[in-house]
Amino acid sequence: MPHVYAEHKDWMLCRGCGELQKIVAVSTEHEMVCWNCNKLLHRGHGNWLQSASALVFTAFILFLISQFFPFLTLEIGSQSHTTTVIDGFWALMERDSWLLASLIITTTFLFPLLEILAFLYLLIPYSLNRRVPGQAAVLRWLMVAKAWSMLEVFLLSVVISAVKMADLAVLHLGLGFYALLLLVGVLLIMHLTMDRRKLWSWISTNNYFTVHEGETVYDCRICQAMVGESIVENEQRCPRCCSEIHKRVPKSMQKTLALIVAATILYVPANILPIMTFSTLGDVSTNTIISGVVELVVDGLYGIATIVFVASVLVPILKLVVLYYLVWSVYARWQIGAKHRAILYRVIEVVGRWSMVDVFVVTVFVALVQFGFVYTVELEGAIIAFGAVVMLTMIAAETFDSRLIWDARNAQIQKEREQVESKQVAMSQQANPLK
Numbered sequence: 001m002p003h004v005y006a007e008h009k010d011w012m013l014c015r016g017c018g019e020l021q022k023i024v025a026v027s028t029e030h031e032m033v034c035w036n037c038n039k040l041l042h043r044g045h046g047n048w049l050q051s052a053s054a055l056v057f058t059a060f061i062l063f064l065i066s067q068f069f070p071f072l073t074l075e076i077g078s079q080s081h082t083t084t085v086i087d088g089f090w091a092l093m094e095r096d097s098w099l100l101a102s103l104i105i106t107t108t109f110l111f112p113l114l115e116i117l118a119f120l121y122l123l124i125p126y127s128l129n130r131r132v133p134g135q136a137a138v139l140r141w142l143m144v145a146k147a148w149s150m151l152e153v154f155l156l157s158v159v160i161s162a163v164k165m166a167d168l169a170v171l172h173l174g175l176g177f178y179a180l181l182l183l184v185g186v187l188l189i190m191h192l193t194m195d196r197r198k199l200w201s202w203i204s205t206n207n208y209f210t211v212h213e214g215e216t217v218y219d220c221r222i223c224q225a226m227v228g229e230s231i232v233e234n235e236q237r238c239p240r241c242c243s244e245i246h247k248r249v250p251k252s253m254q255k256t257l258a259l260i261v262a263a264t265i266l267y268v269p270a271n272i273l274p275i276m277t278f279s280t281l282g283d284v285s286t287n288t289i290i291s292g293v294v295e296l297v298v299d300g301l302y303g304i305a306t307i308v309f310v311a312s313v314l315v316p317i318l319k320l321v322v323l324y325y326l327v328w329s330v331y332a333r334w335q336i337g338a339k340h341r342a343i344l345y346r347v348i349e350v351v352g353r354w355s356m357v358d359v360f361v362v363t364v365f366v367a368l369v370q371f372g373f374v375y376t377v378e379l380e381g382a383i384i385a386f387g388a389v390v391m392l393t394m395i396a397a398e399t400f401d402s403r404l405i406w407d408a409r410n411a412q413i414q415k416e417r418e419q420v421e422s423k424q425v426a427m428s429q430q431a432n433p434l435k
């Protein structure tokens with residue numbers, strides 16, 4: 001059992017670079033960033049509990065409306081077809097595209113729902129100050145799952161699909177669409193107002209675990225507890241939240257490299273193969289990602305063309321190049337430019353998910369244009385390859401341990417410090433040979 005030396009409520013290890021620093025209280029709408037790498041450490045939350053509880057209830061109701069009420073209605077001549085969000089999943093299942101279907105159902109239904117339920121499960125007992133079983137596990141899950149709940153990306157893809165279809169048919173936005181629009185906003189505010197540090201310290205007040213006084217501490221990536229070197233080495237689990245803890249993510253470089261190499265290989269078929277076939281009365285048009293963008297430009301839809309180009313072409317390339325660059329810089333033990341590399345890493349971590357836009361656009365098309373219409377839409381091979389590229393690069397960014405960026409530089413600083421110290425000892429011995 002580790003000995004807990006103190007509750008260090010006002011100390012924290014930066015997740016980006018691993019530096020230990022003192023937390024200062026900040027007022028609402030203000031932020032405290034790491035002095036070393038500029039990563040956001042914490043944000044002023046004010047009286048967050050009331051607003052968070054109200055928001056989570058609103059989110060739950062909006063979620064139900066967005067999923068089960070009509071989302072979009074497509075009208076062509078005398079025919080009309082209404083879809084809900086979940087129809088995209090069924091349309092994919094009908095085409096035996098279960099891999100894609102499970103990706104869609106996970107990111108637009110399962111994870112957002114579980115996310116809202118997890119918030120409810122945590123906030124109601126917290127406001128009543130009651131303990132319920134499995135709180136730590138639920139909060140732990142919430143931290144991991146956040147990246148895979150993609151309603152905002154889905155919303156953007158619905159807007160793109162609607163604009164693309166505008167000249168083919170009349171589109172009516174349903175109640176479900178407006179509910180989703182509000183839900184995305186509510187979820188965003190909820191994540192910003194939620195004070196995770198408070199929740200963790202409510203679950204367990206201790207956040208500093210060491211066996212020997214003064215040993216080096218490492219940060220738990222989930223609950224941000226500070227855990228001493230000997231516990232990290234021997235138990236490899238965080239004493240507070242029970243998640244795995246390591247000095248550095250094990251084999252981080254190898255895993256990241258393997259994932260980005262796989263993504264690079266898949267990037268080729270994702271761009272060469274067609275992504276979707278659209279046919280109407282014998283007129284068949286097959287699009288790749290690039291030709292889809294070109295078509296948008298020809299149609300004069302420059303705004304949408306830019307969004308699709310950035311999300312589907314530029315971001316995946318940028319992500320791959322940056323990850324190769326980061327892996328290389330760590331292997332080569334670069335000491336300079338760590339701050340810039342840390343910023344690059346944070347950028348790709350945030351923008352990566354938006355590449356899912358094209359996958360969602362195709363799903364919306366397939367869901368909207370059902371059998372019996374003058375139009376038919378079929379999926380093509382590139383969609384799976386492209387979806388895999390997005391997934392693999394997202395996992396690669398998660399596997400990459402950003403603290404590695406700082407290691408070479410910190411080792412050099414440590415070495416210089418030791419040299420200065422040994423020089424000082426030698427000088428004091430020279431000055432006083434009797435010592």
Ligand SMILES: [Zn+2]
Binds near residue numbers: 015
């Ligand atoms: Zn930092």
Ligand SMILES: [Zn+2]
Binds near residue numbers: 238243
């Ligand atoms: Zn922990």
